[in-house]
Amino acid sequence: MKLKNYIITCSLVLLALNVNAQESTLKKADNKFDKYAFVDAASAYKELIEKGYHTDYATRKLADCYAYMRSPEKAVVYYKMAVQQEHVPIDYYYKYAQALRGIKDYKESRVWLEKFYNAGGTINESLYRKDGEFLNSIFNAEHQYFLEDVNFNSKLSEFGAYENNGNLYFVSSRDEGVAIKRKYAWNKEPFLDVYVTNKNALDSIKIDHSNKLKGKVNSVYHDGPITITNDGKTMYFSRTNFIKNTLSRDNSGISSLKIYKATLVDDSWTNIEELPFNDDTYSNGHPALSADGSKLYFASNMPGGFGGTDIYYVDIKNDGTFGKPQNLGSTVNTTKNERFPFVNNEGTLFFSSDGHHGLGLLDIFVAVTDANNGFVNVVNLGVPVNSSKDDFSFFVSDDGTSGYFASNRNGGLGSDDIYAFNRKLRIKLEGTIYDSENNVPLPNAVVTLMDANGKEIASFPSDENGAYEININRDTDYMVNISKDGYLNKTVPVSTKGLAPSVKNQTVDFTLQPIAKPEKDEPISDLGPIYFNFDSASVRNEDTTELDRIVDLMQNKYPEMTIEIQSHSDSRGPSSYNLVLSERRAKSTYDYLISKGINADRIESYKGYGEDKLVNGCDGTVKCSEKQHQQNRRTNFIIIKAK
Template sequence: MKNKNYILVCIALMLSFSVFSQQGKQKRADTLFNKFSFIKAAKVYRELIDNNYNKDYATRQLADCYAFLRDPRNASRYYKNVVNQKNVPVEYYYKYAQSLRGIKKYEDSQVWLQRYKDSGGVVNANDFSKDINFITSVFGAKQQYFLDRVRFNSKYSDFGAFEQNGKVYFASSRDEGVAIKRVYGWNEQPFLDVYVTDVNSKKNADHTDKVKGEVNSIYHDGPVTITKDGKTMYFSRNNFNEDIEVKDKKGLTNMKIYRATLVDGEWTNIEDLPINGDNFSTQHPALNIDDTKLYFASDRPGTKGGSDIWVINIYPNGTLLDIENLGDVVNTESAEGFPFINNEGVLFFSSDGHTGLGLLDIFATIKGEEDEESIVDVINLGTPVNSNADDFSFSMNPNGITGYFASNRQGGRGSDDIYAFHRVSILNVEGVVTDAINSNPVPNAKITLYDKDNNQVAYMETDENGYYQINIDRNQDYKIVASQDKYIDDYRTFTSKNIQTELITINANLLLNPEPDVVKLANLNTENFDYEKNQVDGDSTNVKNSQLNPIYFDFEKYNIRKEYALELDKIVKLMTVDYSEMVIRIEAHTDSRGTTEYNDRLSYNRAKSTYNYLISKGINPSNIESYIGYGERKLINECADGVVCKEEQHQLNRRTQFIVVKME
């Protein structure tokens, strides 16, 4: 019995020691988690799961570790177990949905997001559920951005590339070539430093390429932005200055934005800015085009979500005043960061709260039409800039064509890699449809775009200002037609071939000529006109609703030819004697040879010379409603640009016509 009792006591002690050991492990794992040492914490949580100790809790924590490490594949693997636990908090449905989105399981993601909502979860106003067709529309959109090779990535984290004056500045956790390495507990990588290399350098950057001066410290430094004159740098750094590290109430070292000046080739005079605080983070600096505003990310008091985009004015003496949150259009209940302002004043930023493809996506803002300072919406940049992983730290060079961003997507060299891009802007055709008589815009005019084979490509209506805009493909031939009730159709042909990349708009204004108040008739037979009786033989009403004989012009001329002066004299007699109330409209045309602009001027001059002749012969100006030049827009045969035609065929297009608008 004594031996049996001894064995039982030993077993009890062993179990007690085992439980105590597992309790110690959980405490150690939680301590590592709370210190953001997620890689080490994940290892201990896995051990707890293997030992079946407090397994549900450890699984939740392990899934959260992978989420913080931006590893959606492993996160979704463990969240899948978490959401099947009894009495699991509903926020894990949302976390699972996010992780599924990160591995491109978009339909499954929607299912769990709906379950989160049905369970009482509150969804962000700008959450990815708001547009169920978002994924299709993003992948089906016309590609604008194309990826280029970057030579200076490492196997560590590289991001925040910013180009200026032939140099690229970026943040990196590479520290190769240094004997003593200090690592960051969150991801077990060295701390970030700021590097600079030539844009066209063929060698990779190493520790010798760190920016000179006092910017780099023993903790995180970067990313950076630099004023246009190259003399002032704003950069992110842990709350560490003058060899003093400051922690908040939770024992964390937050981020701050510092300012440095360039002196003799080195960045020095490090300045702690008044926008910073010890109990919140301020980071990711960006400057507007004239260096008068500083944009940044912060979780300071007043922040809507995890972090928001803020802006503050920079005055000529360097003073920072009038801090402002960019508001609900940009900021969500989730995290926004990495702002950048291009030369057109467009804000780009990263967010995991707006509708996206994965974790962090890059967005651009849309400015208001009346107030360009206002932001009315944001758009996702789509693929290949965005992916199902984290995409962030977007920057664009002054040319508006090239730039950089960072991503931890698959296929990269390190955990975060820098990607270069070149942009082929979407080309569009735009114009205004106007009334040819009074030059007023024509709203709700039907605009139809055709390709070279006369297939309809697009269709729309003009707005209240007669304006239209249609996106088109490059390297194509098009015809665009404007039509409206009570107007004669107008059209233009144009090409998008050999268009410079920088050009994004082709102008194609269109003129609509009102239909006459009376119907056009067959040619008036002036041979039957009896000038002695001043009337046409037979029923005089045969003149009504008729089109008078046209006159023709020599190539590139607008003077009235002698033989057609006689034709005009007939019109004069007709309108001044028998039909003094008749009102006509003069329409002049050219053949297709010459530019559109030249032919517009030539046809106008032909119309005006015809008008002047008739007035000089005694026709009352009030009997001529208008004189209009249509250029080459209304050819009466197939002799368009590039078509080989005989001279007599071109001659038929070089004409002025007379439209009877009113008889009485």
């Protein structure tokens, strides 16, 4: 009996010791994770999974470790296990979807994005509903960027390539030729330093520790990337929160990124100063200057943003002081991460994001502005610049024909590699639209760019001065249609074939002829619109009264009137299907009028526009009522000639 009690006691002691050991491992893993030591944290979570201790939790955290280490191939394995768990936080649906995009499994990614959305997650609905169309447009678009090999990458990390005054600057963790290497716990690579070399000597020299930037910019922690003022005398750079040989941390023991500046003295960068808008409790990094040097752009996770890291700017005043950080707003920034801003010499902003519609992980985008320099849209740069992996730290030369970016895509030499590119510059088609009778500019005229076969490429309004502009490809034939209520449509061919490489702009002005107005004693009532049921092209019984009224006007009051039929759809369903559906609606409307005796010559055209001309904001990004969607399922009648 005593022996039995002894065995039981020993077993309980061993069990308690084992539980204590596993609890210690769990605390160690979480501590490493919280300190961004993801390599060590991953090892500890693996150990917990192997021993069956808090397996569900450890699986989720292990997946997160691999995601932070930018390894979607490994992350997707454990996220797949995580999303099968009962009561898993719905954020893991989104994380799994993003990891799937990282391995190019876009179809399955859309499945989990939809599950995330249906479970109450906040996401742009078009991110999965129109993802197939987005990918087709990206992969089938004509390339503007053509990649070139560079010979200065290492087996470790390089990014942040930046040209200034004939020199190429970049950051690297290579540390070749250095005996003592300090390693970063996040990925077990050495800390980043800033390197510089003569751009013209890249093909003839080996870059090692002797190419590190001279002066005091490089420290024992992360340094870079950088940007330099036009006069070449001031540098702004990212660095771990370290100055005067002191590493500072927040209350959790974490050292954030900060932005510093240095001045060039006798060919050496010195006089290191911290910028006043830094803070120990959040990170500021990835500085970029505007072309005139009056604004400093950067990425930050400071409080008050939209989520993750956002892009901000500060004004640099004439006396060298700085304004208050300004968030660039929701057109550029998302609830995820926007990083690595760059502004070219024309003031165009490029940046990386994993929150906008992309191919996977970080993609590079360009921000589109209106006439008042307000951000109105962002455009994915497409392939080959973007891939399913991280693509970031974009730079383009002053003439716009060459540049660099970084990526951890498959086929590279190291974890992050620098890629060079040549760019085929597009032509800016621009001009002004006028009234043909009084030669005044026409604002809000609709400009529709089409290919040589009449397929629509883009549609947009002229500005308040009647001006328009759009970038188009070289060596290509186009058609441009101009329309405005009260004016006759005009379509003209435009070609960029045969233009010299130096030509950057093509100006084409348009004049529109006003539609003749009826006599004052014979006002024409508004025609239509009529509406359609969801997913239907049949004329509704309740709309035949309006159609019969139009027939009466055309047959009895205005026997020479000619019209145009324009039909539309709501935004639900694929846009390609909606275009076909709207064309069917235009045809059924046309057929009805013809059946009532209207001569076909008096209907100048009948055309479907799909979901391109919505009358409200129901574009799939917001929830709308059926009544609101109904407003878009319509046919409009445009009077071309009244008498």
